[in-house]
Amino acid sequence: MIILLNSDSPHYLQIYHHIKREIISENLQLNDKLPSIRKLAKFLNISTTPVELAYQLLLSEGFVESRPRAGYFVQKIPAPYTRLEIQKDDKLSSTTSYPSRDENKYLYDFHISKIDRSVFPTKTWKKLFSEALTDEHFELDYGNPQGEKGLRQEIANYLHHFRGVRCFPDQIVIAGDQSFLIFILSSLLLQNYRELAIENPGYMLVPSLFQRMGYTILPLSLDNDGINIHHLEESGSRLVVTTPSYQFPTGTMMSLERRIALLEWANKTNGYIIEDDYDGEFRYYGEPLPSLQGLDPNTNVIYLGGFSQVLAPAISIHYMVLPENLLEDYHRLRIELMLEQSSSRMQQKTLQRFIEEGFLAKHVRKLRQLYMEKHDKLVSSLEKYLSEKVTVVGSGAGFHIVIQVNDCRTSDELVTLAKGVGVRVINGAFYWSKPLEFSPTIMIGFAGIPLHSIDDGIKTLASAWFPNQK
Structure with a gap:
């Protein structure tokens, strides 16, 4: 008997796994007929769609066959495959389960x-990766902790062209994970700042890490132009994280007037704006709005970006652009913590060539x-x-x-x-x-x-x- 559980697993996967286990354990035998889609759906009090999806999965993996005008019937499963599935199920049942990413497949x-x-440029990436690997001048040591200098130069050029960011390569810090950049940033600012204002709603990665480092988190409301400057001033915080180009998750685009007001706030309070611009290149109507940093590069704006959406998360290359007044503190911290590169040098070299040869601009378009x-x-x-x-x-x-x-x-x-x-x-x-x-x-x-x-x-x-x- 199939019983749907109150779990995060979709109904069709619960049905699929149940029938699969019944076949492997031989409770369902060769040529046994499964209930019709409509009959099983009615029994489970659900629509026919989940049942049909489950049967299609069983069919694609060879557990059942579909006979015209007759229905679905159990197929013979090879013994080694059966043993493998049983061992896998036994192992899973004896292991403590922890929450993880949803690995289920959805239609x-x-x-x-x-x-x-x-649309990922697989052939081009493979070719450039091979060239970087066989480059006789490429060393296999740790490399510059700040990231490959050539890539930092290309990122500076790319940001200037696509996002209006104005910076030098020495202001850019590259990492394999945004969390690592946020850890560095929260450590840098901890001596002089203890509160972080955030957008409500907003992406929780930055505030979660800052809170773990001992900061007090102050959620601020939004209006049609973005983060509310009046509420920011009332909060007393001198640190704020914002997503001005496309507010996450509401989609609000911060107006030019509000951007200027936010920059003036940073100058007046000697505060810092953390600008998270992870998808700033992708505005589908009208020109992409320029970055906050590009409006006034001398203001205390810390710019965050990466290539997860532009290329792929598997590339694992993120970056931040630090104001020049934080560089000395950054290098002092880097030496103290003995930081090394956290992003693959090979991927960095490949991306450098990808940008140099014009492939990235073409790919973004x-x-x-x-x-x-x-x-x-x-x-x-x-x-x-x-x-x-x-x-x-x-x-x-x-x-x-x-x-x-x-x-x-x-x-x-x-x-x-x-x-x-x-x-x-x-x-x-x-x-x-x-x-x-x-x-x-x-x-x-x-x-x-x-x-x-x-x-x-x-x-x-x-x-x-x-x-x-x-």
Whole structure:
């Protein structure tokens, strides 16, 4: 008997794993017939979609076969494969389980951190990597703790061209992980600053690390122009982290007037602005807004960026641009902590060549066009299937769209319902520092899902949330 559990695992995966275990343990024998899709769905009190997805997975892995007009029947599984599966299950059952990333496969994956693998320049990257590896001048030691000098020069050029950032290579620090950069930054500022103002809602990586280092976190509200300067002044903080080009997660774009006011605040208070510009290149209508740092490079702006979305998270290259007045303190800290490069030198050398030879600029232009098409398709599909049920509150840039669902259910409940039919979306309430007092908020990413799957994905989502809607 199949019993659906109250878990984060989608219904179709629970059905798939249950039947698979029954076949491996021989509770289901060769040529046994599975219940029809409609019959099993009715028994479990769910739609037919999860059952159909589960059966398709079993079919693709050879556990069952489909016989025309007869149904699904158990196939013979080779003994070595059976033993392997049993050993794997035994090992898992005896090991303590800890929360991890959701490794489940979804038919329609609208996760906000996915990228489109199909456009990654694999051949070019492989060629440039090979050239870097066989370069007789390349050394296999630790390298410059600040990052490869040639790459820092190329990043400075790239940032000036695409984001209006004005800096020298010596101001750039490269790392394999943004968390490491935030650790360095929080250590640098700890002597003179103990409070960090943050956007509410906002991305929690920076405040979480600062809080771990002993800072007090002060959430500030947003308005239509971005972070509220009046509330920032009232907070007394002289440190603020902001996402001005495309506020995460709401999609608000900070106005030029508000940017100038924020820079004036930093000058007046001798404070620092941490500008997180992870997707500043991707605005689909109008010119990309310039970085805060580029408006006044002499102001205390610390600029954060990386290549996770522009290229791929697996590249593991992030960077920050420090104001010149922090460089002496940075090098003192670097020597004290004996810091070494945390990002692969080989990947850095490859990326340096990738930028030098013009491939990155070409790639960004290609991505802008592709992601704009996906963005527009998602907006169109939401209008087609959910126009009376949702309100779009953030769009036009970045890699996701934010919607508020006109419903009394919670964001968690809506996310779970979506997973049950093979659709992954994100609970937007997670990014608010205080409980939401309005409709459930959902984030729908579009970068990683194939263009041709977006419409069917939103149609399936609509049927899961509102099954009686025509």
